[in-house]
Amino acid sequence: MITLRKATSLFLATAIIGAAAVPFAGVIAQDGECPTAQDSYVIGFANLTEDIVFTQLVREGIEGAAAEAGNVEIVLADNRLDGATALANADNFIAQGVDAVIEFQTDEAFGNVIMSRFRREGIPVIAIDIPMPGATFFGADNYTAGLLAGEALAAWANENWEGGADALLVLELPQSGPVPAARMQGMIDGIQDNLETPVAEEAIYLLDSKNTQEESFNVVSDILPSIPDAERILAVTINDGVALGVIAAAEAAGRGEQIMVVGQGADPSGQEEIIKEGSRYLGATGYFPELYGYQIIPAMIDILECRPVAPSVYVNHEFISAENVCEFYGETELLAEFCAE
């Protein structure tokens, strides 16, 4: 009998092996012509959801890169975090006759059926963040991204809390499977491998953030009274919004000074918190979603014009803190004043 965890691992492995086993450029015809090369292209982009800042920035970047390319028209769709909607959008893209697809969908389990549609039509696909069999992968290196944040938090604790901590709160997202799990594991490893005195196993609290600020506020508000003696609390979070919920809960409990938080994303809401005086948000690993499009669109044009493209393209992550935020986001309206000082 096969267990659920084994089944999931097997499926993920199938997806990744599938992704690695296909050619990563358009198929060149026998006469040397590239049959998919054209003067202009219509590319479908199915976004994960339009309800969160991260994915809105991805979409804006893709639209910006397409405009910059000059010969790319983007057809938009919203997968609404739903597999059935993603499949319907894939069918719609095929009906609309797109030349290629950028797919940002919710779960690798839907990858097979969606990709089978595109493969049948010979439509090349770049998959963002969730590997899909036969698609070029573009996205986060989740474990490394987590590691960067964990290392930064450990370095801070070594310097300010004598290399130790009384508790580690892990604000995770178990329902979304192995991708965010790799991110969380990276953060935990980054702390435990670098902290002078690693946090005791029994002082590590795994909390389901449900990916929302409200829920992270609630679960941290619930846990703090159960650790009244913990005066040095580290927290790692799945994204900026969840980090803000953690900080708000600690401050509401009058324990703001006892916590230090790192997160993932460094989106504008996170940046705003990072630059506050005396902020308890040390920083977040940057994913630079606004720049995704500027790597994806040229890669897609390369695929369509039969030039080789790497099977997996990873984001270059950086840990963003108050010290270096101006290097990356100094020109944005949000940080103009802070960075001018």
Add this chain to the structure above:
Amino acid sequence: MNNRLRTRGLQEAASLIVMLLLIIFVMSQLTDVFFTARNLRNMMLEVSTVGIIAVFTTMLMISGGLDLSVAANLALAGVIIGRFQADWGILQAALAAVGVSTLIGALNGFLVTYVGINPLITTIGMLSAARGIALVVADGLTLPVFDLTGEATDAYTLFHQLGEGEIAGVPLPIVIMVVLLIIGMLVMQFTTYGRALYAIGGNADASRLAGLSVRRYRMIAYTLTGFSAGIAAVLLTARLYAADPKAAPSIELTVITAVVLGGVSLAGGKGTLFGTVLGVLILTTLLNGLRLQSTSTELQNIAQGLVLLLAVGLDQIRTRNINWLKWLRTTRALPAGQPASNGGN
């Protein structure tokens, strides 16, 4: 049904058909893709999940009931298939999923009709419970549904045919939806059960005094709505090769919007399955057309929300038989001397 009611029903159906044709015309002018065979097929496949649930929700709402738990029920049925396929076999897991959904429908019916809890409260509670159980059963994950061991290929082929197979070029989910629709129409038109649902929805007390078992009929309607969620779950899971505990988000609102738009009264006692078909088609056509235009999600949500408000507004007008001329006069929009017709009645 007397002539006046029949005439009004025809007028309502005609106005829905005009609305549908208008949307089709506008969308076909906006994009060449709209009328392609491929897009029409996609659209009908999208209709199938909503349509199957809408058939039975129509019958339930005509009886005066309401079920907001269908999406969560569907998600739970899906993960039962995903979770137990290896232990029980895929076809047995699918049957069990339909059974569980039917039981949830029956439990809703029992709580509403025998315990007397408000349908809104009952089904919101069930929504929350079923979604939570789905997440627990699936361990929070989307479960792949295919032959992981390679030992039951035929059963899986049969199962996935339910979602992907075709009969004479028509996708099987659509065929199943149409069959259920026709059965539903025959039941509502020609059986005691169908007539009883109208009577109960129109006036439950009078129906009870007339000897109808109001509780039993409503209980059956809730049970069948649960059954429809199970059937929809099987077809969706078969098509997606995966079961998601968060599946079908907000589908209950889409179903209710379509059903009410089609002329079923929120107060019960009125409406037809033909109207529901038109409601589903209007909503799906509108959303499909907007998607083909790359319209933003916000605008799609606004459009769906406005259609829901329009549907409920029309329902209120129909239910209250508003005499518009009288209303305008009382609000001083018309001079007092102009006679008020009996148009609303």
